[in-house]
Amino acid sequence: MTRVLGVDVGGTDTKAAVVEDGGVVLASRTLPTPRSPGGIVDLIAAEVPGGVQAIGLAVPGLVDERRGVAVWSENLDWQDVPFADLVCERTGLPTVLGHDVRAGGLAESRLGAARGIRDVVFLPIGTGIAAAVILGGRLHAADGYAGEIGHVDAGHSEPCLCGATGCLEAIASAAAIARRYEARAGRAAPTREIVAAAQDGDPVAAEVWEEALDALTGALAWLASVLAPEVVVVGGGLSRAGDALFEPLTERLARRLTFQRVPRLVPAALGDRAGCLGAALLALDYLTD
Amino acid sequence: MTRVLGVDVGGTDTKAAVVEDGGVVLASRTLPTPRSPGGIVDLIAAEVPGGVQAIGLAVPGLVDERRGVAVWSENLDWQDVPFADLVCERTGLPTVLGHDVRAGGLAESRLGAARGIRDVVFLPIGTGIAAAVILGGRLHAADGYAGEIGHVDAGHSEPCLCGATGCLEAIASAAAIARRYEARAGRAAPTREIVAAAQDGDPVAAEVWEEALDALTGALAWLASVLAPEVVVVGGGLSRAGDALFEPLTERLARRLTFQRVPRLVPAALGDRAGCLGAALLALDYLTD
Numbered sequence: 001m002t003r004v005l006g007v008d009v010g011g012t013d014t015k016a017a018v019v020e021d022g023g024v025v026l027a028s029r030t031l032p033t034p035r036s037p038g039g040i041v042d043l044i045a046a047e048v049p050g051g052v053q054a055i056g057l058a059v060p061g062l063v064d065e066r067r068g069v070a071v072w073s074e075n076l077d078w079q080d081v082p083f084a085d086l087v088c089e090r091t092g093l094p095t096v097l098g099h100d101v102r103a104g105g106l107a108e109s110r111l112g113a114a115r116g117i118r119d120v121v122f123l124p125i126g127t128g129i130a131a132a133v134i135l136g137g138r139l140h141a142a143d144g145y146a147g148e149i150g151h152v153d154a155g156h157s158e159p160c161l162c163g164a165t166g167c168l169e170a171i172a173s174a175a176a177i178a179r180r181y182e183a184r185a186g187r188a189a190p191t192r193e194i195v196a197a198a199q200d201g202d203p204v205a206a207e208v209w210e211e212a213l214d215a216l217t218g219a220l221a222w223l224a225s226v227l228a229p230e231v232v233v234v235g236g237g238l239s240r241a242g243d244a245l246f247e248p249l250t251e252r253l254a255r256r257l258t259f260q261r262v263p264r265l266v267p268a269a270l271g272d273r274a275g276c277l278g279a280a281l282l283a284l285d286y287l288t289d
Numbered sequence: 290m291t292r293v294l295g296v297d298v299g300g301t302d303t304k305a306a307v308v309e310d311g312g313v314v315l316a317s318r319t320l321p322t323p324r325s326p327g328g329i330v331d332l333i334a335a336e337v338p339g340g341v342q343a344i345g346l347a348v349p350g351l352v353d354e355r356r357g358v359a360v361w362s363e364n365l366d367w368q369d370v371p372f373a374d375l376v377c378e379r380t381g382l383p384t385v386l387g388h389d390v391r392a393g394g395l396a397e398s399r400l401g402a403a404r405g406i407r408d409v410v411f412l413p414i415g416t417g418i419a420a421a422v423i424l425g426g427r428l429h430a431a432d433g434y435a436g437e438i439g440h441v442d443a444g445h446s447e448p449c450l451c452g453a454t455g456c457l458e459a460i461a462s463a464a465a466i467a468r469r470y471e472a473r474a475g476r477a478a479p480t481r482e483i484v485a486a487a488q489d490g491d492p493v494a495a496e497v498w499e500e501a502l503d504a505l506t507g508a509l510a511w512l513a514s515v516l517a518p519e520v521v522v523v524g525g526g527l528s529r530a531g532d533a534l535f536e537p538l539t540e541r542l543a544r545r546l547t548f549q550r551v552p553r554l555v556p557a558a559l560g561d562r563a564g565c566l567g568a569a570l571l572a573l574d575y576l577t578d
Contacts (some may be wrong), residue, residue: 226420260440
């Protein structure tokens with residue numbers, strides 16, 4: 001029986017799980033994310049129980065999986081951290097570094113909402129929007145640059161934090177919906193209340209929500225035309241809107257496409273455990289290969 | 290030494306080449322495309338010389354490579370033709386069916402303009418616009434549905450033959466440039482003359498050309514954000530515009546992107562032999578696996 005530790009470093013919390021073949025979770029913990037890369041290495045070293053044969057570590061930002069280097073994270077304020085080597089030196093265990101969204105997508109495609117599907121896009125929509133592209137069962141990383149669907153042009157004229165104008169993330173992320181509603185309504189509300197208000201006919205909420213849905217439909221139509229995934233797994237905070245999100249999105253996408261394959265849109269199944277499970281899968285894959 | 294026959298069925302001409310390991314072409318012929326699938330099988334059977342161990346056949350339209358079936362071609366007016374089985378039964382040789390653009394992309398990535406590159410998009414721009422997506426050195430087909438970049442929304446309001454509005458192909462293909470120029474200038478001209486006139490300051494030509502360049506830049510920015518190819522190989526008739534195309538496109542794309550990896554844009558190297566060479570590579574791969 002193979003046993004690994006999967007670790008997912010988030011902006012606030014870090015999740016660790018001991019996982020066996022096939023994704024069976026033996027134990028899991030959530031801890032506050034340490035302030036420095038060295039603190040993260042310390043945390044991992046303290047969490048490795050006996051019997052673990054490899055470590056999978058998922059981190060946010062720009063990640064070069066092939067070299068095992070966390071190239072950059074604005075959130076966690078680091079640059080060029082060779083996490084795979086650092087954790088391996090400290091624990092004596094082979095360590096695979098992954099990207100949080102790509103690891104989450106791998107877990108959803110192997111253990112979650114897209115089990116058994118070969119061509120999958122995982123689309124978490126929260127503070128930002130990113131994608132994990134899994135084609136023929138294999139993650140596409142492009143040296144860490146793949147999946148930045150939050151920064152494609154959605155055809156509007158609002159600025160994005162990345163420096164460009166019109167980004168998908170600046171109109172359709174959960175954070176953007178809240179920010180744009182506050183700017184127009186003159187009062188703040190959580191995204192789920194804005195979505196509910198849009199359903200109830202609040203014209204400002206409805207306008208903001210319609211614009212987000214249209215932008216997401218455009219991005220999904222692009223994916224369908226160029227990559228033709230069978231399934232798009234929608235995750236992140238916005239996916240908790242449920243039918244209010246999935247029904248209009250499915251309907252608009254089918255209307256937009258003509259001859260293309262229409263992907264099935266499904267909610268993520270693994271919630272906030274996806275990154276940690278995906279990190280464990282990377283370590284299990286390493287031991288298998 | 291392994292020897293195969295590569296065949297590329299086009300709307301007008303069919304190309305056949307006898308190819309050895311590594312893509313060495315021993316002989317090649319161009320013949321008019323027969324009117325029916327049966328005629329194509331006859332042509333192939335007549336072209337197979339001694340010593341050939343397998344056949345690769347590339348066709349246009351919707352192609353399911355895994356099943357070896359040409360699902361649909363508007364141009365050649367066929368539906369669900371099991372070409373792999375038909376050619377194999379007739380010639381006694383293992384036959385691999387491929388898609389013309391994907392086969393061309395494979396050839397450009399192995400033998401042509403993107404040799405040695407892992408993440409490549411091949412973008413032929415002619416009567417239509419399509420893409421072959423090669424990630425980690427592997428072609429992405431998605432059961433035949435991948436690569437329809439000609440039918441992504443480019444944000445304009447003109448209709449496309451596919452039934453949708455705003456498609457990239459309807460504003461940026463060589464055919465669209467000629468059609469849109471004729472509609473505005475009141476006289477027809479070949480695309481290369483329109484591009485030259487745009488360079489010389491003809492305002493109508495410049496407007497049509499600018500709109501095509503902007504739409505292409507948007508599509509390339511999308512590819513860079515989501516797939517992050519290292520190289521985009523631009524082929525088809527429009528690529529013969531040379532610097533008039535590549536210089537403004539490269540410059541606009543770099544300006545549009547912020548943190549994304551900027552792909553190198555390079556002209557196709559194999560010209561109209563790409564599909565035929567790619568078909569041969571599919572047959573060589575079959576014999577190797």
